Amino acid sequence: DAGVIQSPRHEVTEMGQEVTLRCKPISGHDYLFWYRQTMMRGLELLIYFNNNVPIDDSGMPEDRFSAKMPNASFSTLKIQPSEPRDSAVYFCASSFQGLNTEAFFGQGTRLTVV
Amino acid sequence: GQSLEQPSEVTAVEGAIVQINCTYQTSGFYGLSWYQQHDGGAPTFLSYNALDGLEETGRFSSFLSRSDSYGYLLLQELQMKDSASYFCAVRDRGGTALIFGKGTTLSVSS
Numbered sequence: 174d175a176g177v178i179q180s181p182r183h184e185v186t187e188m189g190q191e192v193t194l195r196c197k198p199i200s201g202h203d204y205l206f207w208y209r210q211t212m213m214r215g216l217e218l219l220i221y222f223n224n225n226v227p228i229d230d231s232g233m234p235e236d237r238f239s240a241k242m243p244n245a246s247f248s249t250l251k252i253q254p255s256e257p258r259d260s261a262v263y264f265c266a267s268s269f270q271g272l273n274t275e276a277f278f279g280q281g282t283r284l285t286v287v
Numbered sequence: 288g289q290s291l292e293q294p295s296e297v298t299a300v301e302g303a304i305v306q307i308n309c310t311y312q313t314s315g316f317y318g319l320s321w322y323q324q325h326d327g328g329a330p331t332f333l334s335y336n337a338l339d340g341l342e343e344t345g346r347f348s349s350f351l352s353r354s355d356s357y358g359y360l361l362l363q364e365l366q367m368k369d370s371a372s373y374f375c376a377v378r379d380r381g382g383t384a385l386i387f388g389k390g391t392t393l394s395v396s397s
């Protein structure tokens with residue numbers, strides 16, 4: 174398996190624009206997580222899905238953020254409108270059921286909002 | 288909620304041993320995990336402790352004391368390639384998603 178695949182790897186956009194980040198989890202994994210990483214706040218959990226259903230979105234910072242998982246092999250994280258403070262590295266991770274299983278992370282999308 | 292504390296930076300020389308401590312506060316405990324992240328890379332899994340004691344995997348070991356809400360990662364025979372950030376993590380209240388500490392940046396010098 175190619176691992177968790179995220180696209181794009183880098184995104185530079187202007188404030189106010191819509192940004193869509195994409196993630197393909199590892200085949201067979203039933204959990205998908207979105208994280209945001211910044212120097213100040215570290216790795217923050219934004220939202221996670223189980224079998225394509227959102228379970229906990231309490232980490233989503235504002236209504237400007239939304240996430241979907243239309244099927245088991247694809248998820249999106251959308252920011253509309255984007256703001257400079259949204260600049261961060263966004264990671265997607267997936268795992269297979271169980272409390273002691275590891276999470277596999279994608280390479281991340283580095284988002285810069287100017 | 289879940290919270291974790293770990294030192295922000297640690298420095299060491301090649302061949303040395305270093306210990307990275309982690310204390311946590313959780314509502315519900317489902318084990319302590321450790322992840323490594325090299326600059327610009329993805330976090331990768333290192334170890335998991337559900338029960339008290341020491342788990343050894345090659346040069347890396349991880350320890351857990353549930354009564355003290357404390358764990359550590361022990362890195363032996365340090366190599367330059369061990370320079371990275373190390374994160375401890377616990378599960379969320381639902382026992383599923385990982386909640387990470389702020390990370391410890393380890394710098395190994397020759």
